[in-house]
Amino acid sequence: MEQEKRPLLFTSVFAPLPGSEIEDPFTATSVSSSSSSSSSTYDAVDLASFPRRKSGLLRTRTAPAMSVIRGVLPLGRGGGAGDAEQPGVSSSGSILKQAAALLLLYLSLGVLVYSTNPQGFSGVETHAAVDALYFCIVTLCTIGYGDIAPLTPAAKAFACVFVLVGFGLIDVLLSGAVNYVLDVQETAILAGARGASYIIDAEKGRMRIRMKVGLAVGVVLLCIGAGALALYLLEELDWMDAVYLSVMSVTTVGYGDRAFKTMLGRVFASLWLLVSTLAVARAFLYLAEARIDKRHRRIVKWILQRDVTVEDLLAADLNHNGFISKSEFVIYKLKEMGKITEKDILLICNQFNKLDPNNTGKITLPDLLSAPR
Numbered sequence: 001m002e003q004e005k006r007p008l009l010f011t012s013v014f015a016p017l018p019g020s021e022i023e024d025p026f027t028a029t030s031v032s033s034s035s036s037s038s039s040s041t042y043d044a045v046d047l048a049s050f051p052r053r054k055s056g057l058l059r060t061r062t063a064p065a066m067s068v069i070r071g072v073l074p075l076g077r078g079g080g081a082g083d084a085e086q087p088g089v090s091s092s093g094s095i096l097k098q099a100a101a102l103l104l105l106y107l108s109l110g111v112l113v114y115s116t117n118p119q120g121f122s123g124v125e126t127h128a129a130v131d132a133l134y135f136c137i138v139t140l141c142t143i144g145y146g147d148i149a150p151l152t153p154a155a156k157a158f159a160c161v162f163v164l165v166g167f168g169l170i171d172v173l174l175s176g177a178v179n180y181v182l183d184v185q186e187t188a189i190l191a192g193a194r195g196a197s198y199i200i201d202a203e204k205g206r207m208r209i210r211m212k213v214g215l216a217v218g219v220v221l222l223c224i225g226a227g228a229l230a231l232y233l234l235e236e237l238d239w240m241d242a243v244y245l246s247v248m249s250v251t252t253v254g255y256g257d258r259a260f261k262t263m264l265g266r267v268f269a270s271l272w273l274l275v276s277t278l279a280v281a282r283a284f285l286y287l288a289e290a291r292i293d294k295r296h297r298r299i300v301k302w303i304l305q306r307d308v309t310v311e312d313l314l315a316a317d318l319n320h321n322g323f324i325s326k327s328e329f330v331i332y333k334l335k336e337m338g339k340i341t342e343k344d345i346l347l348i349c350n351q352f353n354k355l356d357p358n359n360t361g362k363i364t365l366p367d368l369l370s371a372p373r
Helices: 066-072 092-116 128-140 153-192 209-234 239-250 263-305 310-316 326-337 342-355 365-370
Strands: 021-023 030-032
Touching: 092 128, 092 153, 128 153, 128 263, 209 239, 209 263, 239 263, 263 326, 310 326, 326 342
Parallel strands: none
Antiparallel strands: 021 030
């Protein structure tokens, strides 16, 4: 029977080691590499006469594994991209340390100025250090009771700078620290409530909005209740005035008709106001988020349920070839939902084009290795 040449299954680069055996996918026999290396011919086989079955070929021992390839890739190109820290995102410890350090510096400066010039401020005096700390906290939280106020030009100039610095810098860092603490609490709740569908939204992997609203309302009531109880006991106000001053304080309204006048009351206020005003502000953000999320879910539901029109086809046909692919349809729907914009798509395309210098429409391993860092 006349024999015909067939191409080798592997090139010399990926040739198996001497003595290894590879099962021929077209025959039931095992061919030794040492015996087959001297001949590159096989008996002619009618492939159509054999049923299709799963190939028995295994990876050759000298084929490069992806783990080896990742080891030689530069960082950020597949060889440790996960190790690079995301720009603009600080670690949790860094946020808390920065907030604590700047808060301590801010309060120390305010207490120093107030203590060295007490005659420049008006108000009921209890203890110099306590009054100074109380004044700084009330200023930082932008409440403005008016019970302690600057009198002299120098004190007023200092108060202007003090308010701007506190409102523009310190408050932002403290809000970031509070957000981090609340996010940690949410993560702990999610970890402890696995399987509770009324708490966790399994599809989105986060706490349900109504649960966040419940926690937000609970935080507001807790802060108001703690403040009202302290005002009733320490400032000897009646319950109505205690609740009134507590609400005006945590919402940073501060009409000024009521304030903390005793030393113990101001010590409590220095701690309570700093925590409660920021926590209540975040709680109201949760309420706003719930309303926005509900409206967004209605819009998404309408977009996904409505029929696709000819106008949609023309708008989604980015390649202008008379039909829309799955990727074009996904991009069009995401744009309708407001999750991405045309600018976002262009930025992503520009990044892809940089990694595809030959305009092949795909990114290969040589492209990644040759791409500029």
